[in-house]
Amino acid sequence: MSEDATARRPSIRDVARLADVSYQTVSRVLNDHPSVRPETRERVLKVMSDLNYRPNLAARALVTSRSHTIGILAASSTMYGPASSIAAIEDAARARGYWVSTANIDASDPRSIPEGLAHLLAQSIEGLVVIAPQLRVFRALASQPLEVPYVTLQSTDLDVDHMLSVDQVAGARLATKHLISLGHRGIYHIAGPQDWIEAEARMKGFLAEMSASDIPTTAPILGDWTAEFGYYAGRELLSVRDFTAVFSSNDQMALGFMHAVRDEGLDVPGDISIVGFDDIPEAAHFWPPLTTVRQDFAELGRRCVELLLGPADEGGVPGAPTIVPELLVRASTAPVR
Template sequence: MTEETRRGRAPSIRDVARLAGVSHQTVSRVLNHHPSIRPETKQRVLDVMGELQYKPNRAARALVTSRSRTFGILSASSTEYGPASTIAAIEEAAREAGYWVTTANIESQDAASIAEGLAHLAAQGIEGLVVIAPQVRVFDTLAELQIDVPWVTMQSTGRDDAHALSVDQIAGARMATRHLIELGHRNIYHLAGPQDWIEAEARMRGFLEEMSAQDVATTAPILGDWTAGFGYHAGRELLTVRDFTAIFASNDQMALGLMHAVHDAGLSIPGDVSIIGFDDIPEAAHFWPPLTTIRQDFAELGRRCVGILLGEVDPASPEHRWTIEPELVLRASTGPAAF
């Protein structure tokens, strides 16, 4: 070990070369599996790398090879179930294709933060970019920036058809609403997500469109915050009047809170109130009763996203679709309306 590494500096390619008695170009050829390296030389270099605990700098290697085999994700919200599941699906699909993923989470959605996040990803030599941002203002900012790698956005309002890929949130919301109407419900509330979230706006739009198409009168959706706590308190308030027989919650967590409120009121699900959610989180099948919900195919979303970035999917082909159809998962929390 060199004096510099003993002092805490990370070992460099030149440290490896010096101890192995070779040039740094030889070390580079070993890292890139060049066929001209003799086996005994390669083994000596690898032994020194192990001794120094040397880890190649992917960004530096990208400068030499012009390939980082890395995709970047710019995320403005990675804690909610949908964005987190999307990131996990992209990472899995990327690994299957021989790529790594680096994620930049931005706390604020202002132009400076977005530009800083993109600059950080660009410094990693990314070969493709995925933007997972639920707020409309993020895409307004992106439209003004120059992005010089293939990129895909995960949003579902058709604001940028040249890049947008998503599960069809509007279709899923219409599916949920239609299910309740077909069960005979006419007094249906919608517990929506935060107003500045694209998915929340799309699901609310789907609810209103289906209610209108079925000629069912509706009241204004209630704006929530995605949490079970909000669902519980909204449910308590709604049950003081109890002028409904069914509720479509914009995500499963708020549906859980609603179910808690209904149980606390001594009412039954679905005998007195039917509840349907959205997302199909892993716990939804274990709510009491198990939750009817809309499932999003995140695995397919990840595969299709990576395929677009790799150029394996032609966006101009008639077979390609930018939206993935969700699925209605029938469980025990919805039933016929009580007349």
């Protein structure tokens, strides 16, 4: 290989010259065209490997009108739920030969929403996923024209034609029903932030299940998803101790609450039972291991990509737009004394 070819990034013409084919043939290999003979394809692929050639995706998108890229517009992507959703979509997209480009936006800054969307559309994305747990993000998006297929991961009726979600209400009802089945009647709910869609849905599920069993409730305690808040709420609630069980809107707040129970010299679940939500990887290793609601993020990612690209199997039928979560019963819950 000549010195000038090594001094710069190898191009499609370098591959064509060394493989002794036309650059159109290299392009056909890149696009998996059936007209290329197997031995020619093999030779071209070997040269690509030797040169460590990587195709220019932007240039390919201009020629083929296909970028093989899915865009994700995400807010609060460091939180467990959004981060797990992004990872699941990336895995599912790669299985279909697609890449993912993520634009992280600041949900509190309305300007960042159109800016993030413009950034993704400039990459010729073929589909868009919106992972924004806050209601205000969806309201801002409603004014933005979207000319690509898109899916919103949410559990409200803001855009039912493009919605995919884990049924947060059903998950909260599973958690609450489990506590009621153990004989608990004094049950508190530590909720998430008020403007989070999931927090609102889990609160609705808790209240609906309590109402269905004709059990009076007190106002849910609005938290911030952190273990620190769970600990603070636990210290406050335990000063009165007029309850025997808690449903926490996520596992981190449940962890902080369990810490507060131990600091009071009480026992989980002997004195107080607790259920979380999410099944973070550490939940099975809390002490005691946490009863919680598991969301199937792998299935969420698969269905999300399927809605954008169509079923992977020819003639396949897309899955339902709602995924039912699962209650995992561990050692943090027990019958009321």
